[in-house]
Amino acid sequence: MSREENARYFESIRPRSALAPFKLWMKLLPFILVAYVAAYFMVTGGKTPKLPSTEELSRSGSQLGFVLLVGGVLAVGTLGSIFWKGLSARRKINAAFLHPDVSALLAVYEQVYASSSRFPDVAFYRASSRALAHACYGDAASARRELASVDWSARPPVIRAMERVGEASIVMLCEDDPARGLALAKEALSMVEFPSPVAGSDEGRAYYEICVGIGEVLTGTATPDSLAALEVHNQQTNLPVAWLMSAWGLRVASARAGNTVGAEVLRKRLQKDAPHCAPLHRIPG
CATH class of the missing domain: 1.20.58 (Methane Monooxygenase Hydroxylase; Chain G, domain 1)
Structure with a gap:
C-alpha cells in the first residue's frame, strides 16, 4: 500500500x-x-523561401x-x-557542525527551508532536519519536540517515514535501546518504497539504509554485506548528516571488531568534522 x-x-x-x-x-x-x-x-509575405544564399543562411x-x-x-x-x-x-x-552548539546548524536549516518555502511539505523536512540536528548534539528532548511540532498522521508514508527515522536516530544516538532503534529504522525504510523507479529515490533512501545498518551494528546483528553497504554509503553520500552517521556506525563496528587502526581513523575524522557532537564520539556498550 x-x-x-x-x-x-x-x-x-x-x-x-x-x-x-x-x-x-x-x-x-x-x-x-x-x-x-x-x-x-x-515577414517574407508567406512565400515559400527559395534556397537561401550563404549570407541569408548565415543571418x-x-x-x-x-x-x-x-x-x-x-x-x-x-x-x-x-x-x-x-x-x-x-x-x-x-x-x-563545527560550532560548539546546535544554534548554527538550526540557523542554516532555517535559511535553507525559507528559500524552499514553495516546496511541498517543507514544514516536515524542516522539523525532521531540526530534530536530527538536536539528536547529533545529544538533546533528545528537543529533538522530539521538533518532531512533535507538525502533524505527521495525514501525510503519505514517504513523509511519515521521516518521523520514524528521526525517532530511530534519537534512540540510537542518545539512548541505549538499539533494538528499538533498529525496529524503527526498518519500519521507516519500508515506508519509502515506490512501485517504479523515482528520480532521486536512491539518494533519499540512503539515510534510512544507513540507520538500519547502524542499528544492526549496535545490536550485534550486522553481516559482512550490511557493513559493506554502510561503507558504500559513507563513501558515496553527499549529505553531511548521512556521512557523519555512517562514519559513526563504521567506527563502532571497527572498535567492536578490534580494528583499532580503522576505528582511530574514523574517530579523528569525526572529531575534525563534528567536534562538539558528543553522541558521535561514543562507543555504546
Whole structure:
C-alpha cells in the first residue's frame, strides 16, 4: 500500500518540483521554434523561401541560433541554480557542525527551508532536519519536540517515514535501546518504497539504509554485506548528516571488531568534522 500512496503523492507534487521550470521550458521550446518559423513566413509575405544564399543562411542561422542560445542559457541556468544551492547548503551545514552548539546548524536549516518555502511539505523536512540536528548534539528532548511540532498522521508514508527515522536516530544516538532503534529504522525504510523507479529515490533512501545498518551494528546483528553497504554509503553520500552517521556506525563496528587502526581513523575524522557532537564520539556498550 505504501508504494501506491507514495506514487500518488509524487505525481501530485511533480508540477511543483525544483525541476519544474526546466521541464516547462523544454515543453515550450518546440512551440517557440514554431512561432519563430511562423513569424519568418509572415515577414517574407508567406512565400515559400527559395534556397537561401550563404549570407541569408548565415543571418537566419544567427537568429535561430540566438533563440536556441537563450533557451540553452535558461535551461542550464535553472539546473545550475539548483546545483549551486545544494552545494552551498552542504557547505554551510558542514561549517555549522563545527560550532560548539546546535544554534548554527538550526540557523542554516532555517535559511535553507525559507528559500524552499514553495516546496511541498517543507514544514516536515524542516522539523525532521531540526530534530536530527538536536539528536547529533545529544538533546533528545528537543529533538522530539521538533518532531512533535507538525502533524505527521495525514501525510503519505514517504513523509511519515521521516518521523520514524528521526525517532530511530534519537534512540540510537542518545539512548541505549538499539533494538528499538533498529525496529524503527526498518519500519521507516519500508515506508519509502515506490512501485517504479523515482528520480532521486536512491539518494533519499540512503539515510534510512544507513540507520538500519547502524542499528544492526549496535545490536550485534550486522553481516559482512550490511557493513559493506554502510561503507558504500559513507563513501558515496553527499549529505553531511548521512556521512557523519555512517562514519559513526563504521567506527563502532571497527572498535567492536578490534580494528583499532580503522576505528582511530574514523574517530579523528569525526572529531575534525563534528567536534562538539558528543553522541558521535561514543562507543555504546
